[in-house]
Amino acid sequence: MNQSVYIHIPFCRKLCSYCDFCKMNYNSIFVSKYLGSLSAEIKDKYEGEEISTLYIGGGTPSCLSTSELEALCKIISTFKLKEDYEFTFECNIGDINSDLLMLLKNMGVNRLSIGVESFDSDNLELMNRYCTFEDAYSKIELCREMGFDNINIDLIYALPNEEFKTVKKDIELALKLKPDHISTYSLILEDNTLLKLKGYQSIDEELDYKMYNYIIRKLTEKGYVHYEISNFAKPGKESRHNLNCWDNNEYYGFGLGAAGYFEGVRYQNTRNLTKYLNGEYVLENELVTKESKMKYELMLGLRKLKGINIKEFHDKYNENIQNVFDLNALMKNKDLILKDNYLFINPKKIYLMNEILLKIL
Numbered sequence: 639m640n641q642s643v644y645i646h647i648p649f650c651r652k653l654c655s656y657c658d659f660c661k662m663n664y665n666s667i668f669v670s671k672y673l674g675s676l677s678a679e680i681k682d683k684y685e686g687e688e689i690s691t692l693y694i695g696g697g698t699p700s701c702l703s704t705s706e707l708e709a710l711c712k713i714i715s716t717f718k719l720k721e722d723y724e725f726t727f728e729c730n731i732g733d734i735n736s737d738l739l740m741l742l743k744n745m746g747v748n749r750l751s752i753g754v755e756s757f758d759s760d761n762l763e764l765m766n767r768y769c770t771f772e773d774a775y776s777k778i779e780l781c782r783e784m785g786f787d788n789i790n791i792d793l794i795y796a797l798p799n800e801e802f803k804t805v806k807k808d809i810e811l812a813l814k815l816k817p818d819h820i821s822t823y824s825l826i827l828e829d830n831t832l833l834k835l836k837g838y839q840s841i842d843e844e845l846d847y848k849m850y851n852y853i854i855r856k857l858t859e860k861g862y863v864h865y866e867i868s869n870f871a872k873p874g875k876e877s878r879h880n881l882n883c884w885d886n887n888e889y890y891g892f893g894l895g896a897a898g899y900f901e902g903v904r905y906q907n908t909r910n911l912t913k914y915l916n917g918e919y920v921l922e923n924e925l926v927t928k929e930s931k932m933k934y935e936l937m938l939g940l941r942k943l944k945g946i947n948i949k950e951f952h953d954k955y956n957e958n959i960q961n962v963f964d965l966n967a968l969m970k971n972k973d974l975i976l977k978d979n980y981l982f983i984n985p986k987k988i989y990l991m992n993e994i995l996l997k998i999l
């Protein structure tokens with residue numbers, strides 16, 4: 639039974655140099671066609687279940703005009719939302735104003751996820767973004783005044799040539815915004831991004847590790863719970879939508895390039911706008927067998943610092959996780975820890991998550 643919905647809006651006002659997400663420059667003609675197709679895709683797939691979490695991401699959904707957002711609002715009114723639903727909407731700082739926030743409130747949005755990334759002028763220039771601390775501060779104040787009490791900010795660190803002191807400053811300023819949730823991503827130099835094409839190199843791994851450790855120490859000191867490799871939340875403000883994915887539960891994904899998981903099939907939508915507008919939504923389907931479902935359970939579950947409840951794993955698959963995967967060596971050298979029915983990555987080694995997963999799978 640699907641309880642989560644992700645909707646992708648692939649338009650941005652300006653494209654960032656590091657971003658490999660499915661996105662394109664805003665164009666009102668395409669937006670209107672896109673919303674038509676999105677509506678058709680939802681009608682096609684949604685089976686009327688009650689939804690606990692709805693997430694509108696992108697791209698930059700906040701760059702749509704008022705009338706486009708009203709059309710989107712009409713589309714999502716199809717969903718039956720549970721009483722205690724979580725409804726996240728991604729925003730760019732530059733788009734936030736009282737009209738937008740009023741519209742989002744009326745739409746039922748109760749969680750905002752805002753791309754801040756950095757306050758450092760060199761970083762911002764490199765990323766092709768613009769956002770001063772004062773901008774972010776006043777916009778987030780406005781969000782609070784308009785009644786939003788669940789706000790995430792995204793930050794990026796480990797940019798080419800970035801110094802440790804810049805990360806320290808960014809975190810210090812980010813904390814002044816008092817967000818309920820902080821996502822901090824170490825930059826991935828993706829192929830086909832401007833940064834990569836210009837020949838920029840990743841920073842030294844040790845420096846990246848030092849930055850990551852600093853972020854963990856500082857944010858936990860300030861009362862944030864480090865609950866997933868890149869995510870921190872004030873207690874009770876963890877992203878329910880993302881937790882649902884990391885718990886390996888099914889979810890609908892609608893829109894260009896969106897991924898979803900429905901009735902035992904993981905699917906990936908096309909990134910080709912022409913095909914999407916023609917109703918050819920899905921690029922590929924993967925039928926999830928019991929074996930691959932267990933692999934997903936492990937890969938996704940170990941992203942959470944809390945890890946995997948091995949009793950629940952057994953109830954779900956009628957298998958002992960230690961018989962399914964060869965975990966002995968990793969447990970012996972304390973990469974993995976089994977405690978109180980939970981299997982988790984040693985918090986001191988969480989930055990090695992990818993290598994640890996590779997060793998298991």
Ligand SMILES: C[S@@+](CC[C@H](N)C(=O)[O-])C[C@H]1O[C@@H](n2cnc3c(N)ncnc32)[C@H](O)[C@@H]1O
Nearest residue numbers: 656657696697698728730753792823824825826
């Ligand atoms: C869809 S965007 C957020 C909303 C909005 N589009 C914006 O940028 O303000 C999702 C987030 O992914 C992160 N991100 C995107 N590309 C990344 C990359 N190459 N490396 C690390 N983080 C990345 C950024 O933190 C970004 O805010």
Ligand code: SF4
Nearest residue numbers: 650653654657696697
């Ligand atoms: S980071 Fe956000 S605003 Fe920048 S290009 Fe990617 S989706 Fe668009």
